[in-house]
Amino acid sequence: MQSKLSGKQCPIDHDHESRAYASSWPDQYREMRSECPIAWSKNHGGYWVASRYRDIVAIAQASDVFRSNKTYDAENDVVKGGVLIPPGTSVRGLPIETDRPEWDSYRSFINRKFAPKASEVRRERVRHFTTEMIDRVIETGKLDFVHDLTGPVPAMATMELMGLPLEEWREHADAMHEIVFLPKESEEFGKALERFNWVYQRCAEEFRRYRELPEEDNLLSYFAHGQIDGRPVTEEEALGYALNILAGGVDTTTSLTTHTLVYLYENPEERERLIAEPELLPTAREELVRYFSPMHGIARNVVEDFDIGDVKMEAGDRVFLPWSSGNRDPEIFDEPEKIDLARFPNRHIAFGAGMHRCIGSFMARVMFEEMLTQILERMPDYKVDVSAAERYPSVGTINGWINMPATFTPGKKRLV
Numbered sequence: 001m002q003s004k005l006s007g008k009q010c011p012i013d014h015d016h017e018s019r020a021y022a023s024s025w026p027d028q029y030r031e032m033r034s035e036c037p038i039a040w041s042k043n044h045g046g047y048w049v050a051s052r053y054r055d056i057v058a059i060a061q062a063s064d065v066f067r068s069n070k071t072y073d074a075e076n077d078v079v080k081g082g083v084l085i086p087p088g089t090s091v092r093g094l095p096i097e098t099d100r101p102e103w104d105s106y107r108s109f110i111n112r113k114f115a116p117k118a119s120e121v122r123r124e125r126v127r128h129f130t131t132e133m134i135d136r137v138i139e140t141g142k143l144d145f146v147h148d149l150t151g152p153v154p155a156m157a158t159m160e161l162m163g164l165p166l167e168e169w170r171e172h173a174d175a176m177h178e179i180v181f182l183p184k185e186s187e188e189f190g191k192a193l194e195r196f197n198w199v200y201q202r203c204a205e206e207f208r209r210y211r212e213l214p215e216e217d218n219l220l221s222y223f224a225h226g227q228i229d230g231r232p233v234t235e236e237e238a239l240g241y242a243l244n245i246l247a248g249g250v251d252t253t254t255s256l257t258t259h260t261l262v263y264l265y266e267n268p269e270e271r272e273r274l275i276a277e278p279e280l281l282p283t284a285r286e287e288l289v290r291y292f293s294p295m296h297g298i299a300r301n302v303v304e305d306f307d308i309g310d311v312k313m314e315a316g317d318r319v320f321l322p323w324s325s326g327n328r329d330p331e332i333f334d335e336p337e338k339i340d341l342a343r344f345p346n347r348h349i350a351f352g353a354g355m356h357r358c359i360g361s362f363m364a365r366v367m368f369e370e371m372l373t374q375i376l377e378r379m380p381d382y383k384v385d386v387s388a389a390e391r392y393p394s395v396g397t398i399n400g401w402i403n404m405p406a407t408f409t410p411g412k413k414r415l416v
């Protein structure tokens with residue numbers, strides 16, 4: 001569809017950090033895709049928002065012009081660039097906040113640790129964590145899905161992958177959740193930063209400890225002993241990796257699984273269908289990740305003037321890419337506002353597009369499948385208390401839930 005207005009003629013009041021966005025984003029993006037596909041928001045210092053699938057993908061693929069790198073000017077305490085609007089912490093996430101050619105080295109160094117086979121090997125442990133967490137509540141008939149299951153399982157699996165002590169999972173996970181969902185201008189964000197700094201410290205201590213030990217099968221140990229382009233990994237690089245992987249690992253799959261549980265509660269015939277036809281799980285999984293787009297969007301930095309359609313972007317501009325809007329674009333998906341558990345093919349961009357496409361997607365799929373399968377087996381009649389459930393106040397980075405109380409018919413433990 002031809003746009004009626006474009007570029008800076010098309011000012012919008014887009015602020016993915018706001019509470020208004022959290023309740024109205026599907027409508028906002030629907031209107032933008034048809035009226036103002038690439039629009040200008042004056043918030044957070046001004047940035048473009050591309051709402052159509054084809055523009056989002058084109059920008060994500062033009063990684064020589066639309067960059068992710070972040071720099072930190074310590075003297076003036078100013079963060080520039082990076083993938084967050086407004087800019088996040090001073091730590092540069094690796095490989096997410098790097099560009100070519102650096103990115104090639106950083107990504108290839110960790111690629112095989114996240115390959116489908118490596119993620120599949122982790123399935124048994126993910127299943128064990130799920131069984132253990134469900135065992136803790138199965139005889140009581142009640143739980144909070146986020147606190148007791150969908151939060152802990154990805155957090156524990158990520159802690160083990162990283163080589164961090166399992167018993168610290170809650171502190172790490174809470175710090176990473178808060179840093180993501182609290183609006184950066186809010187008072188609480190300051191406290192969340194302190195907790196985030198604690199995570200940073202713990203990763204640094206463990207990295208140094210692994211340096212003194214023979215190599216073990218976890219990422220911090222791999223960083224402590226590995227070489228990138230023929231030289232040892234620095235502590236700063238190890239921490240950049242750790243924070244990117246912890247942020248990816250602890251929040252996104254939690255959000256996907258929690259949204260799915262609400263959807264299946266509100267649509268009991270869909271729950272029955274998944275229980276009766278477990279072979280639907282792979283298409284259902286992709287459809288649910290499309291529809292809920294747990295990572296709503298991400299930013300890029302324009303480094304040279306670039307025309308896209310009749311919009312002229314200039315070097316120094318910033319752009320927000322809402323995967324969530326691309327995933328509901330009727331140009332690509334029939335009836336995009338509807339969940340079709342059998343949708344195939346499904347060219348969703350919930351895991352991104354272009355070279356930064358999610359490295360953890362295979363692991364996310366394993367965690368989602370294990371949690372959902374066991375919930376449907378062991379508490380198939382669960383009921384969610386939606387009125388008591390709380391969403392993240394800000395969903396523009398991660399579209400998640402703070403808590404979700406539920407009840408079910410009690411059952412038996414599996415582990416002795």
Ligand code: HEM
Pocket residue numbers: 060068083094095096097107158244245246248249250252253256289293294295298323349350351352353355356357358359360361363364
């Ligand atoms: C449903 C779950 C997940 C979703 C929806 C998701 C989404 C995404 C998206 C959209 C990107 C692209 C970012 C960009 O273009 O700048 C990304 C990158 C990334 N994700 Fe995920 N993610 C998920 C799970 C995970 C998990 C489980 C991990 C690790 C344990 C992880 C680690 C990463 C890393 C390290 C990157 C950066 C890749 C690069 O820059 O080359 N993600 N993710």
